Amino acid sequence: MRKCLHENTERFKRKSSWAIRKQKRNKIKVKHENYLSSLPSVKLPEELCIDKETERNALLTAISQINSHIKTHNIVLLDFSHTKTIHATAMLLLNSHIRQIIDNNSTLKFKFRLPHNPKVKQVLKQIGLLDHINEKLRVNPTDHDVIHWKCVSGQYVNNELSAKLFTDDLEVHINDQLFAAFAEAMANSVEHAYEGIALTENTDKWWMFMQTKDNYMSVALCDLGIGIPESLTRKDASWKQRAIDAVGIEKIDKYLIEAAVQESKSRHRDKKERGKGLSQIVSAVNNYGKEAGFIIYSNHGCYKKFFGDKKADKLTTHNYKNSINGTIISWKVPIDRQAS
Amino acid sequence: MKPETTISIAKDFSSYPGGRYKTHGPYTGEGFREELLIPALKEYSKVIVNFDGGRGYNSSFLEEAFGGLIRKHNFTYQELKERLIIDCNLPSIKLEIDQYIKEAQEQTMLQNA
Numbered sequence: 195m196r197k198c199l200h201e202n203t204e205r206f207k208r209k210s211s212w213a214i215r216k217q218k219r220n221k222i223k224v225k226h227e228n229y230l231s232s233l234p235s236v237k238l239p240e241e242l243c244i245d246k247e248t249e250r251n252a253l254l255t256a257i258s259q260i261n262s263h264i265k266t267h268n269i270v271l272l273d274f275s276h277t278k279t280i281h282a283t284a285m286l287l288l289n290s291h292i293r294q295i296i297d298n299n300s301t302l303k304f305k306f307r308l309p310h311n312p313k314v315k316q317v318l319k320q321i322g323l324l325d326h327i328n329e330k331l332r333v334n335p336t337d338h339d340v341i342h343w344k345c346v347s348g349q350y351v352n353n354e355l356s357a358k359l360f361t362d363d364l365e366v367h368i369n370d371q372l373f374a375a376f377a378e379a380m381a382n383s384v385e386h387a388y389e390g391i392a393l394t395e396n397t398d399k400w401w402m403f404m405q406t407k408d409n410y411m412s413v414a415l416c417d418l419g420i421g422i423p424e425s426l427t428r429k430d431a432s433w434k435q436r437a438i439d440a441v442g443i444e445k446i447d448k449y450l451i452e453a454a455v456q457e458s459k460s461r462h463r464d465k466k467e468r469g470k471g472l473s474q475i476v477s478a479v480n481n482y483g484k485e486a487g488f489i490i491y492s493n494h495g496c497y498k499k500f501f502g503d504k505k506a507d508k509l510t511t512h513n514y515k516n517s518i519n520g521t522i523i524s525w526k527v528p529i530d531r532q533a534s
Numbered sequence: 535m536k537p538e539t540t541i542s543i544a545k546d547f548s549s550y551p552g553g554r555y556k557t558h559g560p561y562t563g564e565g566f567r568e569e570l571l572i573p574a575l576k577e578y579s580k581v582i583v584n585f586d587g588g589r590g591y592n593s594s595f596l597e598e599a600f601g602g603l604i605r606k607h608n609f610t611y612q613e614l615k616e617r618l619i620i621d622c623n624l625p626s627i628k629l630e631i632d633q634y635i636k637e638a639q640e641q642t643m644l645q646n647a
Contacts, residue, residue, distance in 0.1 A: 351562065
């Protein structure tokens, strides 16, 4: 009987201790939630996407709110609790903005309301965003769609870093033409994209996502500079009027992106030289055949080219209502074979 | 002057050069020109620049490295044609460099006129 009483007492003590601990944890949780609720917050949309007009506007509004809050507050809450779907180019844009803000504001802190969606949690962990802001998240990326993404950034032209990324996992061979084209895109981000924009010493100028998966390599490079349309009109002011005459003032960005691609191609067509800049990238991706594709987002405009046989070869351009205030160049090429 | 030397960009400078000015990165066209090319042209009557083993020779690297010889160091197109040999198995790069040197010469002549 005495033994039974003793065991019951011990069990009661353990249960009480557990209950007390649980109560404490709940109190901390409530306190933490109250704290987060008191912060200026930005709710990220359910779908992070820059391709569809509504979703793009929602993301750009959120980015604008972030920039607005940081002017008057030192801590801002990013609320990912409702985010369910992430497109790579949209995440790259958001990531670039957040990291640039952090680089430029040493006293600023971001807090996160973490996503409920497990895949979104994995994405935030995989791209290192949470580590970057010292947010502890006990999740190991395991999803097939997540684990192959890599994220790097830099202030300088760093082709060695790119080469290492491209060859790291699968010893993927990226041909010299495509590599040179990528080097060109990175150089443009460093050398031209920020003309007239004052940056602090430690600010990165480009951010890149890269993935090799299912026999494809996808790369996206982002800068938050003046954009291709602005860059073209600064080189030659007549382009703006030409664009207005061709498509009207509200659609000039898509026209100017296409013009930038064509202009760099036509200057070199007869000279048998390598193209420069955008045409070099387009040409390099084209050589990977019909499974390759290429997208440029710059300011309001978008230029998409999916290569195929002559019937399937498709170019589309689009002008969006709101600007991404920068440029994202993205391509996808098959990696199970060399370019022709 | 000594007769001839060869500079291997990949071995003597970087396997992954890129960018225009030194402020743009660690292995830029300006860096290559000032650290390797100019000293070689001062010491040797013929300089061979070998491109084997390197990747990512973007246009601004090439233009600053070679076009800069005219713009910044007063070489002439003719002089470089005799003394500078581009050893590269990609004809497009040779052509591109030749174009940059020519354009730099034309711009310099215009400015001096």
